[in-house]
Amino acid sequence: MSISSSLKHFSLSLLRLPLKLLVREQGAPSDPKQEFELSNDDHIIYILRTQSVTAIELLRRQAAQLQLPTAKVTDKKLAVPESGSCLFLNNRPSVFRRSRVNSAHKVSIAKLVQAQKANPDKTFKLVPVSIYWGRSPGKEKSFLRYFMSNVEQSGRFAKFFIMLFLGRQCLVQYGEPIALNSSQVNLDNPPEKTAHKLSRILRVHFNRQWVATVGPRTQNRRDLIDGIVASDLVHQAVEREIKKTGKTRAQIEKQAGKYVKEIAANFSPRMIRFLSTTLTRLWNKIYAGIEVNNLKQVRQLAKDYELVYVPCHRSHADYLLLSYQLYHEGLVPPHIAAGINLNFWPVGSVLRRGGAFFLRRSFRGNKLYTAVFNEYLYRLFNKGIPVEYFQEGGRSRTGRLLTPKTGMLAMTVQSMLRGIRRPIMFVPVYIGYERMFEGKSYVGELRGHAKKQESVGQLLGVRKALKRFYGKVYLNFGQPLALEDYLAKQNIDWSDLQGQAQARPDWLSNFVVDLGDEINRRINAAVSLNSVCLVSLSLLATPRLAMDKQELIAHLDLLMTFARQAPYSEHINIPEENGSQLLDTAQKLGMVQEINDPAGDVISIEGDEAVLSTYYSNNILHVFALTSLIASIFQRHDDVTHEHILNAVKSVYPFLHQELYVRWDINELEERTNQLIQTMLDHKLLFKRGDEYIPADSEAPEWSRLMLLAQAAQPALQRYAMSLTILFSLQPEQVIHRAELEQESQKLAQRIAALYGINAPEFFDKNLFKSQVKVLKEQGWVEHREGIGMRATESCKDLYQSILSMLSIPVQQGLQQAARSLRQQARDQILLVDKDSPELVVQDDTQKED
Structure with a gap:
């Protein structure tokens, strides 16, 4: 062993005690051996960006836990570096010199390439490893950023303080290995040429990994506000507002600035670290564990795409669980679109610093607010910050996915049309709970009680709920959806719209409806079957x-x-x-x-x-x-x-x-x-x-x-039969408005629930009847006359008979009898159409809109 190697080994031994006391590293992924299919027979070489004795010692500790080859200093005298050897792309920086390229790693890689060619039955793998302390991206204008966020450019003195203050927030990130016998490596080329190419690939990997794990530098909040107010999009909205209201430019711009403050997140890595520690204790107390599935693909996508996480929305815990788990898996926590109802003290401030940005329930009639929000969302995308929003618009109280609210989707598409640096990739996420702490409040709301407004008092009431145990939580990542690919699949040509800040093409409304439905289907495709859901489904099948x-x-x-x-x-x-x-x-x-x-x-x-x-x-x-x-x-x-x-x-x-x-x-x-x-x-x-x-x-x-x-299908079949029974109970000259059909279907469902003791308020959920009337129209099963009403078509008769044949005879008879009774009571409110005349005969004083 050379003197240099001996000195490095001595340095390692000196480091072990302070590292043991100061540093608690976490690996991501938690089991790289399983995720990357690393075998005990593989010849593994660790690749790090910058030379560091600390890094070797941390890898040595990790390897012992993960049953990977022990990390060691590379012995340059050996013909082939040993398994577990560490290679560095850059030399260690010093007080007076930044880190420089270390050409020695190319020599070692060339030796490995030669060894792979000489031993085709053996697999040599290069495993890139990144080490992050605190994972703070730093601000765009900050003197401390150089020392505290760009750790790899820090010397020994600065690194000591980094370990002292951020040692408990150390992440060891393992990247996708490069197998030297894979198609990615051409063994027929000279080893030196192959080594040079692999070195470039590894440098690109480390740059992209930094973006995926740490994220872009944060902008000063004052600069953000001034930048949005001065943007072309907001400037045009200000001009319109001046003409409309007669107010001065200063007044309108001041209002725009207030909107930015109301909306914008105030992301703080310190708050993320605090929440990570706090939530770890909370989750360990109330949950039996968080099971994560299909995350590997997301790790890869985060390096090249602008990720938009679109989870289902079941609980307020959704916000925290997804960000928490992504952070612990070595990915940047997303900025989350949250309802303005959550912006109350002290929750609003905590969420805002954790990456939440707030939006109002409706933008209607407020063009200035719309412009400010659009500009803010565009800047998040363009800067490369991952975003999360719940397209359902609110928490589901029935357990089903809600019909998507397409506003955020439309603004996302418009940002893409305007032009951003990376392509957008939607990541559907299914979040499943064995038990939910909002269960009690959901029961009340399902029974018709008003939803309680979020407040400090309600927050204090959660303490009691958090004393219970809620089983496991499941985070399943679904099949990603590339926005540009989906546009192409729909045969939409958007090339002429690129660069337009306010593009709203004719196809946009229908497209985002289809897009929202497709994302919902992909969320459902990532479902997790758990004990409570399966037992519930089984027992509900009994009377x-x-x-x-x-x-x-x-x-x-x-x-x-x-x-x-x-x-x-x-x-x-x-x-x-x-x-x-x-x-x-x-x-x-x-x-x-x-x-x-x-x-x-x-x-x-x-x-x-x-x-x-x-x-x-x-x-x-x-x-x-x-x-x-x-x-x-x-x-x-x-x-x-x-x-x-x-x-x-x-x-x-x-x-x-x-x-x-x-x-x-x-x-x-x-x-x-x-x-x-x-x-x-x-x-x-x-x-x-x-x-x-x-x-x-x-x-x-x-x-x-x-x-x-x-x-399991009977409640749905009964609901379909209800709407059809009402349609077929009409006289030949009668029609019914869509709103009336939905209302009468709901009343019939309530009647059936009362008669048969169905204790499931979602059985007569009005949204379900809206959905099925929409299907009746789309499939041509009803004839719709604008402003007059609808009636069943001939093709609808076969559908009706088919559905009735799937119901038991008592249920069918009870449903038809209840429908006749309700129609008799409501006959004075039905609109009649004379067969020979287009004139409406309205039996009630108010004509209802269809």
């Missing part, structure tokens, strides 16, 4: 929310069979537990009660849990909706042809596709239906006889399981 324990376990096992043998999507997260273990988890969380009985124990849901069970069931209903729909066909049919099943499924599917954001388009439906039928055949729920399918014998347990599967 009294109770089931024999062994039958429940068998049904849970059956649901898991369908999930595994006919998976909903490649991004779905399926638990490894069996039915018994899933039920045990639900019991521990206090969701169900077990009643001991000599004939067999019974599992039931009681009280508020019965209402909440519909919420949790709706989280995963889309996964089993098609399975349930197929099973429903056999409620009243003993033998069914394959063609009959396909026709029935295709007729109802547009409703499910719209209401539940089920992922398949109509062209994929036959293949998926065949897959589910085959699974039913495999488990003897169905049998094939010639060209027909027959259900299991009514005395067999498989028949009961098939009928239990059918129940």
